[in-house]
Each structure stands twice: as C-alpha cells, then as structure tokens.
Amino acid sequence: MRVVVNLNRCQGYAQCCFLAPESFKLIGDEALLYNPAPDDSMREKIERAAAACPVQAIAFESTDGYSHNATPQEEAHGHQA
Amino acid sequence: MVTRRDVLQHFLKNGRVAIVGASLAGLTAAEQMRAEGFAGHLTIIGDEPYEPYDRPPLSKQVLTGWVPANHTTLPHSYDLGDVDWRLGVAASELDIANRKIQLADGQAVDFDRVLLATGVRARPWPEAEEAALDGVCLLRTCDDAQRLWEHLEARPRRVLVIGAGFTGSEVASVCAEKGLPVTVTERSVSPLVSALGSKIGAVAAQIQRQHGVDLRCNTTVTALQGDKQGHLRCAHLSDGSVLDVDVAIIALGSIRNTEWLRSSGLAAGQLGITCDAGCRAFDINGIVTDDIFVAGDVSRFPHPLYGYQLMVLEHWGNAVEQAKIAAHNMVSESTSRRPYLVIPAFWSFQFGNNIKSVGLPPFADEVVVMQGSLEKERFIAAYGHKGRIVAAVSFNQGKWLPYYERQIAAAGPFPPDPPAYDTPTAFEITPAGFAKIPVPTTTPSIALTGYIPSEMRATYLDAPSTTLKNGAATRSQASFASERGQ
Numbered sequence: 001m002r003v004v005v006n007l008n009r010c011q012g013y014a015q016c017c018f019l020a021p022e023s024f025k026l027i028g029d030e031a032l033l034y035n036p037a038p039d040d041s042m043r044e045k046i047e048r049a050a051a052a053c054p055v056q057a058i059a060f061e062s063t064d065g066y067s068h069n070a071t072p073q074e075e076a077h078g079h080q081a
Numbered sequence: 082m083v084t085r086r087d088v089l090q091h092f093l094k095n096g097r098v099a100i101v102g103a104s105l106a107g108l109t110a111a112e113q114m115r116a117e118g119f120a121g122h123l124t125i126i127g128d129e130p131y132e133p134y135d136r137p138p139l140s141k142q143v144l145t146g147w148v149p150a151n152h153t154t155l156p157h158s159y160d161l162g163d164v165d166w167r168l169g170v171a172a173s174e175l176d177i178a179n180r181k182i183q184l185a186d187g188q189a190v191d192f193d194r195v196l197l198a199t200g201v202r203a204r205p206w207p208e209a210e211e212a213a214l215d216g217v218c219l220l221r222t223c224d225d226a227q228r229l230w231e232h233l234e235a236r237p238r239r240v241l242v243i244g245a246g247f248t249g250s251e252v253a254s255v256c257a258e259k260g261l262p263v264t265v266t267e268r269s270v271s272p273l274v275s276a277l278g279s280k281i282g283a284v285a286a287q288i289q290r291q292h293g294v295d296l297r298c299n300t301t302v303t304a305l306q307g308d309k310q311g312h313l314r315c316a317h318l319s320d321g322s323v324l325d326v327d328v329a330i331i332a333l334g335s336i337r338n339t340e341w342l343r344s345s346g347l348a349a350g351q352l353g354i355t356c357d358a359g360c361r362a363f364d365i366n367g368i369v370t371d372d373i374f375v376a377g378d379v380s381r382f383p384h385p386l387y388g389y390q391l392m393v394l395e396h397w398g399n400a401v402e403q404a405k406i407a408a409h410n411m412v413s414e415s416t417s418r419r420p421y422l423v424i425p426a427f428w429s430f431q432f433g434n435n436i437k438s439v440g441l442p443p444f445a446d447e448v449v450v451m452q453g454s455l456e457k458e459r460f461i462a463a464y465g466h467k468g469r470i471v472a473a474v475s476f477n478q479g480k481w482l483p484y485y486e487r488q489i490a491a492a493g494p495f496p497p498d499p500p501a502y503d504t505p506t507a508f509e510i511t512p513a514g515f516a517k518i519p520v521p522t523t524t525p526s527i528a529l530t531g532y533i534p535s536e537m538r539a540t541y542l543d544a545p546s547t548t549l550k551n552g553a554a555t556r557s558q559a560s561f562a563s564e565r566g567q
Binding site: 001002003004006007008010011012027028029030031033034035036037059060061065067069 | 135137138141142147148149152153154155156157158159160397398401426427428430433434435437477479480
C-alpha cells in the first residue's frame with residue numbers, strides 16, 4: 001500500500017495512531033511519523049485511520065487500485081467546526 | 082464557425098499535454114487534469130528512474146531506518162494507467178514554436194500544452210574534488226537518502242552537517258537520535274535563520290545544543306580533506322579547528338532546474354521560472370505565454386498578500402496546491418481560470434519538535450510571542466510588517482495555527498488579538514532578525530538588444546554563475562526563496 005499524510009493539515013489528533021499503531025506514530029505531543037508503504041495486510045486498519053482523521057489528512061492507495069483522497073481543505077475545515 | 086468552446090472540447094478529447102517533472106507537483110497536476118475531464122494524450126517526463134515519490138520522509142523515516150528509501154512512492158488518487166511515462170530521461174530543450182520537448186536520449190515529445198515542474202536539485206559542494214570524496218553526501222533524492230543512510234549505519238566517528246537550514250537540521254536530529262557525534266556549521270547567526278529569522282532561530286540553536294549537537298554558528302567549512310583511498314577524513318573550519326569526520330552532508334540549499342530552458346525564450350533562470358498568478362509562464366521579455374504553465378519548487382509567482390512580489394516556495398504544500406491550480410487552468414476556458422492565492426505553509430520535524438509555519442516570515446520586520454514561551458520551546462510567534470500580520474510560526478503548538486492563518490488571509494493587524502489561551506503576561510515585540518541587505522546570489526545576465534522600439538528584445542548574456550561556498554542558502558535578491566522546509 002501507499003500512504004501519504006498532508007502534515008500541513010495534521011494537527012496531532014492521533015486517531016490514526018490508535019487505529020493503526022504499526023503505521024502511525026506520534027512523537028512528542030503532535031509530530032506524526034508514518035510508514036508510507038505499509039503491508040497490504042494493514043489495509044483495513046489504514047482505511048479506518050483515514051476515515052477517522054478529524055482533519056482528513058490521510059490519503060492512500062491499495063495494491064488493487066482502491067484509493068482514498070484527503071478531503072479538500074474547505075470541506076475538512078467544515079467538519080472541524 | 083468554430084467557437085472557443087469547440088476548441089476547448091477538441092483539446093479535452095484529443096489534445097496533447099506534457100508534464101516535465103515526475104514528482105509531487107507533476108503527479109498532482111496529472112491527477113487533477115484527468116479528474117477535470119482531460120481525456121487526451123498525457124506524457125510525464127522525469128529524470129529520475131522512479132515513479133513520483135514523496136521527499137519529506139527521506140530526512141526522517143528513511144534516515145532513522147524505519148522505512149527503506151525506495152518505499153515512499155506516492156499514492157495515486159486517479160487512475161493514470163494510460164499515461165505515457167518517460168522516466169529516467171531528462172528533458173533537454175523546450176521548442177515553443179514547434180511545440181516540442183527534446184529529451185536527453187534523443188527522442189522528442191510533441192505537445193499542445195506543457196507544465197514545467199522540474200523542481201530543484203541540491204546545491205553541491207563547490208570544490209569538485211572534495212565533493213567527490215566518499216562520505217560527502219547530498220540529500221534530495223531517494224538515491225541520496227539510501228547512500229546517506231548506509232554511511233550513517235557504518236557508525237562514522239563524527240558527522241559534519243554543512244548548513245543549518247531545514248534539511249541540515251533534520252539530518253542533525255537523526256544523527257543525535259542515533260547517538261552519532263555531530264557537528265553543524267552555519268555561516269549565519271543561528272539555524273533556520275533564512276526561514277524564521279534570528280529571534281526564533283535562536284530557539285532552534287538552543288534545541289540543537291540541548292540534544293548534544295556541536296553547533297557552530299558564524300562558522301564555515303574552508304576545506305574537506307580525504308585520505309589516499311578517497312575517503313573523507315577531516316574538515317577544516319573557519320574558526321581554525323580541524324575536525325575528524327567520516328561523513329559530511331552538504332545542506333546548502335538548492336539550485337533550480339532551469340538550465341534546459343536556456344534556449345526556450347522563457348523567463349527562466351537561477352531565480353526560477355516566472356509565471357503569473359494563473360501559473361502561465363512569462364517569456365524572457367515579460368509577455369505571458371498561453372500554453373506554457375509552471376508549478377512547484379521551480380515556479381516564481383506574484384502574491385497579492387506580499388506586495389505582489391515574485392516568490393519561490395520550496396514547500397510540499399506549494400507543490401500540491403499550485404499544481405492543482407495550474408492543471409485546472411490548463412484544461413479550462415480563459416474565463417474559468419483560477420488564481421493561485423494560497424497562504425504559504427510548511428512543517429519540519431526535528432529533535433522531537435514539530436515546527437510549523439503559515440504565511441511568509443521573511444516578509445516581516447517584527448516578531449512577537451503570542452502564546453506559550455520561547456524558554457519552554459512551546460509557543461506561537463506572530464510576524465508583522467508595517468502593522469499587519471504576515472506570518473505565524475509554531476513550535477509544538479500547531480493546533481493554534483489556523484487561528485493565525487485566518488488573520489493573515491484577512492491582512493489583520495499586528496500584533497493580532499491574542500486568543501484567550503496560554504498568553505504571556507506581556508507581549509514583547511522585537512525585531513524578527515532577517516538579513517536586511519540580502520546577499521545577491523546572481524549577477525544580472527539579461528540585456529536588451531535592438532535600436533528601435535519594435536525591435537527591442539531581452540536576451541541572455543553569458544555570465545559566470547556565482548557559487549555559494551561555505552554557507553547556508555541565502556535569500557536571493559529579488560525573491561523570497563524559502564529554503565526547503567516541507
């Protein structure tokens with residue numbers, strides 16, 4: 001799988017770290033480090049992490065071509081408010 | 082009668098688009114064009130032999146050893162299976178009159194519209210013999226990251242980082258984390274000074290020293306010395322000291338990849354490729370072109386919030402957002418064009434600290450801590466210019482940045498109204514500490530030819546390019562070149 005996180009948008013809510021701890025790590029209070037190429041077996045966890053992200057900063061593509069986009073900024077801000 | 086709409090429809094169905102640069106901006110633009118209905122022929126040219134990959138992890142997850150260097154390929158958000166990928170071959174010439182891109186392998190690509198997204202490369206050490214020593218490394222590509230990781234795994238006696246911009250500081254952070262002795266030289270007064278100013282840069286200096294980095298500011302490297310086998314062995318510093326080092330990372334900023342456009346007739350040179358807010362390139366005379374677009378690190382564009390000054394932003398977010406605007410404008414009618422008016426933003430992760438910025442700090446004269454404190458290394462600083470807020474920087478307080486971003490977008494007052502959380506007892510406004518007289522990085526290389534007004538043209542002069550030895554990237558004379566944060 002391929003994963004990318006928009007770290008301008010990430011605010012360290014850490015939902016991804018709870019849902020897919022093998023792939024997402026929070027360093028300190030708010031700095032996110034992630035694995036950009038997790039194993040396919042991680043797909044369900046990554047999907048949950050991407051869906052749960054409050055600012056929708058996580059995008060991924062699985063080997064079978066399924067992709068999840070980070071939501072455009074305007075919409076993500078809407079959800080936040 | 083053929084209408085403009087007919088022409089556009091024909092282009093969307095049968096047109097030929099070429100994207101030069103197969104990295105974040107190039108990939109994003111390709112996806113955006115397909116998503117907006119461009120069904121014509123799409124060619125993506127890249128000089129690296131890899132699918133578009135993400136660079137920010139190279140100085141962090143890759144160097145620490147968590148992720149292999151070739152594992153940062155970017156996910157695709159749109160099926161690009163029908164794209165004609167030309168990877169591992171550089172574009173060598175742009176022929177605008179004949180709508181043709183010459184490739185280094187002798188082939189050519191025809192186009193109706195082209196996006197120039199060739200980005201930048203790491204500025205090499207200026208002494209070629211010293212640069213060729215085993216152990217002297219750059220960090221820009223995944224191959225660079227792989228090589229540097231191997232060197233660090235060999236447990237060098239000491240690592241020397243030349244230049245304390247974002248790349249240099251992040252490498253120093255990884256060395257400290259790995260328990261490797263590391264010296265950082267910086268020719269200015271503090272790390273990150275060109276991006277954040279010396280006031281906030283001093284906090285970065287304090288952080289480096291707390292983590293055991295031998296940080297030497299106002300210091301340059303005068304020579305790198307190897308042994309008979311060509312391995313780096315020691316470095317001579319301007320403070321007179323000689324350090325035994327096995328690895329040196331050259332982190333002196335970047336060079337824009339524009340040499341291949343020299344004969345194109347575009348306004349392309351050491352400062353970047355100049356374009357309008359709609360991402361259309363200017364020609365060398367300053368006339369905007371119709372079918373040549375620019376995006377990413379290589380573009381130099383005007384921004385209304387910052388006095389319409391032409392700026393270059395080597396940021397991850399800039400590559401993404403500008404590529405989307407350029408792509409939209411490439412497949413739209415002229416009446417539907419969008420301007421690129423984003424608030425600049427970047428992040429850097431070093432020594433366990435999350436540094437984030439919105440706006441353009443180098444545009445500011447003054448800075449004030451709005452929340453938290455410098456001593457605790459947990460704060461938000463607002464940057465001001467002539468009574469307006471123009472930027473904000475957070476150390477480990479990123480959640481508050483959107484509050485300041487809104488004020489920057491609204492050209493709000495400086496100092497801004499403080500939010501009711503964690504504010505200091507007094508707001509102390511101090512100089513931000515950016516160099517007042519920027520050091521020129523280039524000599525004028527354009528002259529006018531012709532005698533009567535209808536014949537006057539701008540033309541390149543062959544001038545020796547200046548190199549920057551022994552220092553960090555400087556603010557270039559006519560643009561705010563924000564040295565690579567992401």
